[in-house]
Amino acid sequence: MKNYVETTLTQKIFRIIIALFMIVAGFSHLTFNRVEFQAQVPEWLPMSKDLVVILSGIVEMTLGLGLMFWKKQRVNFGWALAIFYILIFPGNIAQYIDGKDFGPLNSDTARLIRLFFQPVLIVWALWSSGAWKARKSIDN
Structure with a gap:
C-alpha cells in the first residue's frame, strides 16, 4: 500500500479540519478538560x-x-486515526449506557446521535487522508 496519494482540495480542507479537531481535543485532554475526560473513562477499564x-x-x-504535516506518511496516519476511532467506540457506548454528561452530550438523545457519528469520523479520516484511495490501489 502507498503511504502517500494525491488528494483533492476538498479532501485537503477536510483533512485539515479533522486534524485541527484532533489537536485541540488532545490539548484539552491534557489541560482544561482533563477532569471532565477522566469522568468519561469507563469503570471497566483496568x-x-x-x-x-x-x-x-x-x-x-x-x-x-501527523495527518496535517507528515505528507509521506499521511495514509498511515489516516488508518491510525480510523483505528483510534474504533478503539474509543466502546467508551462512547459506555458513556451512553451510563448516562454520563459531557459538554453538549447532556442527554441520552445527544449521546445516541454521537454513536451514529462515529462511523462518519472513520470514513472522514480514511477519505481525507487518501487512505481509502491507497487501499483501492492494492486491489488493482
Whole structure:
C-alpha cells in the first residue's frame, strides 16, 4: 500500500479540519478538560483514569499533527486515526449506557446521535487522508 496519494482540495480542507479537531481535543485532554475526560473513562477499564486521559490526549495530538504535516506518511496516519476511532467506540457506548454528561452530550438523545457519528469520523479520516484511495490501489 502507498503511504502517500494525491488528494483533492476538498479532501485537503477536510483533512485539515479533522486534524485541527484532533489537536485541540488532545490539548484539552491534557489541560482544561482533563477532569471532565477522566469522568468519561469507563469503570471497566483496568487503568488509571488520569493515565488514560493523558495517553489518549497525546495520541490525539500526534495523529492530528501527523495527518496535517507528515505528507509521506499521511495514509498511515489516516488508518491510525480510523483505528483510534474504533478503539474509543466502546467508551462512547459506555458513556451512553451510563448516562454520563459531557459538554453538549447532556442527554441520552445527544449521546445516541454521537454513536451514529462515529462511523462518519472513520470514513472522514480514511477519505481525507487518501487512505481509502491507497487501499483501492492494492486491489488493482
